[in-house]
Amino acid sequence: MAIKAERTDRTGLERVRSDRVASLVQSDIRAMTQRCLELDGVNLGQGICDTPPPELLAGAVAPAIERGDNRYTRYDGIGRLRHALADRLQRHNGLDVDPDGEIVVTIGSTGAFATTVMALCNPGDAIILIEPYYGYHLNTARVAGLETRLVGLRPDDFSLDMAALEEAAKGARALVLNTPGNPSGRVFNRRELEQLGELCQRHDLLCITDEIYEYFLFDGHRHISPATLPSLRDRTVTISGYSKTYSITGWRIGFLTAPRDMAQAIGLVNDLFYVCAPSPLQAAVAETIKALGDDYYQGLAHGFQLKRDDFCGVLNDIGLTPRIPEGAYYVLADVTPLGKSSSQAAAMEILEQAGVASVPGSAFFSGDEGESVVRFCFGKSDQTLHAAQERLLRWGRAGA
Numbered sequence: 001m002a003i004k005a006e007r008t009d010r011t012g013l014e015r016v017r018s019d020r021v022a023s024l025v026q027s028d029i030r031a032m033t034q035r036c037l038e039l040d041g042v043n044l045g046q047g048i049c050d051t052p053p054p055e056l057l058a059g060a061v062a063p064a065i066e067r068g069d070n071r072y073t074r075y076d077g078i079g080r081l082r083h084a085l086a087d088r089l090q091r092h093n094g095l096d097v098d099p100d101g102e103i104v105v106t107i108g109s110t111g112a113f114a115t116t117v118m119a120l121c122n123p124g125d126a127i128i129l130i131e132p133y134y135g136y137h138l139n140t141a142r143v144a145g146l147e148t149r150l151v152g153l154r155p156d157d158f159s160l161d162m163a164a165l166e167e168a169a170k171g172a173r174a175l176v177l178n179t180p181g182n183p184s185g186r187v188f189n190r191r192e193l194e195q196l197g198e199l200c201q202r203h204d205l206l207c208i209t210d211e212i213y214e215y216f217l218f219d220g221h222r223h224i225s226p227a228t229l230p231s232l233r234d235r236t237v238t239i240s241g242y243s244k245t246y247s248i249t250g251w252r253i254g255f256l257t258a259p260r261d262m263a264q265a266i267g268l269v270n271d272l273f274y275v276c277a278p279s280p281l282q283a284a285v286a287e288t289i290k291a292l293g294d295d296y297y298q299g300l301a302h303g304f305q306l307k308r309d310d311f312c313g314v315l316n317d318i319g320l321t322p323r324i325p326e327g328a329y330y331v332l333a334d335v336t337p338l339g340k341s342s343s344q345a346a347a348m349e350i351l352e353q354a355g356v357a358s359v360p361g362s363a364f365f366s367g368d369e370g371e372s373v374v375r376f377c378f379g380k381s382d383q384t385l386h387a388a389q390e391r392l393l394r395w396g397r398a399g400a
């Protein structure tokens with residue numbers, strides 16, 4: 001009984017949890033979501049897209065279940081999906097991969113990242129993350145017992161700080177690259193990737209990419225899969241998934257491709273932790289990848305660019321200057337005009353006064369750099385975005 005009671009309070013939590021998870025704290029995103037619900041606000045905090053999935057996708061689930069796709073699949077995913085992915089990786093990304101041994105279907109790209117870290121890094125290994133970072137990368141690395149080395153993008157133009165990366169690379173095991181980036185909005189160009197490739201080669205680093213926003217590209221920016229560079233081909237785990245591309249964050253269908261030996265090691269962990277990704281959903285995603293033409297993906301980029309332009313226009317109008325993203329569907333807005341002492345206070349002010357939730361910049365930076373920004377997600381239906389924009393403009397007109 002005593003143990004049961006302990007588990008319910010914070011001190012109890014501290015007493016029962018393992019050292020491995022001791023650094024995990026509830027994210028600011030969760031707290032903002034809670035307050036947003038209480039205030040009936042519009043939530044542009046969490047990266048959950050509420051646009052509808054492709055029609056064909058939903059229609060492909062029931063037939064898969066009726067066909068009997070209800071059992072465990074191979075640990076690395078069903079053949080139809082692995083083949084569809086290999087074909088797509090060749091056509092869209094310029095990557096030639098063997099669907100039999102170089103692809104693992106995972107529980108979202110989150111599952112792909114976690115199994116990669118577990119399979120390829122030892123506790124105590126150092127892993128480099130580029131700042132602003134995606135919190136799950138940081139926390140997953142920490143839970144796996146890695147030393148995290150954070151290297152900031154240059155504050156003026158979010159370009160890479162190669163000197164700092166060079167320093168961080170000494171004795172490190174891996175570098176994480178998120179392109180298009182959340183929350184930076186950066187789409188790393190060929191020259192930048194070549195520099196990173198050389199760095200990885202020189203320091204014998206593993207490169208773990210997160211390309212989940214690969215189709216969300218604006219102003220003609222092109223996504224380059226780092227593994228297409230000769231310097232990175234044999235040392236890169238390429239991670240992506242369909243949460244964002246098909247707007248199915250709850251389906252948990254992701255994948256990775258890597259050289260055979262790495263894919264095999266990661267596959268073992270994937271099997272151990274998850275057995276496999278949901279079988280009928282794997283089947284439905286495979287059908288959809290095969291059926292959709294390039295126009296779907298082009299439409300995605302075009303449609304989200306319009307959303308970006310509209311939303312950034314509103315931020316400019318109300319004096320919260322946006323850092324215009326090149327890709328993904330987040331924007332960092334400068335909240336210094338609000339005169340608050342922290343990004344948390346600024347985000348709360350915007351939520352309470354305008355009724356729109358964002359994420360405090362402190363969630364993405366280890367130092368003070370995050371305190372002058374908040375992140376809005378514009379990966380939302382037009383209806384949700386318009387509601388948020390109206391609220392922000394009304395608040396702005398009232399003299400924010």
Ligand SMILES: Cc1ncc(COP(=O)(O)O)c(C=O)c1O
Nearest residue numbers: 047108109110134182241243254
């Ligand atoms: C950079 C990045 N990686 C991964 C994910 C999660 O992807 P998945 O649903 O495939 O696990 C997100 C979601 O917000 C993200 O922003």
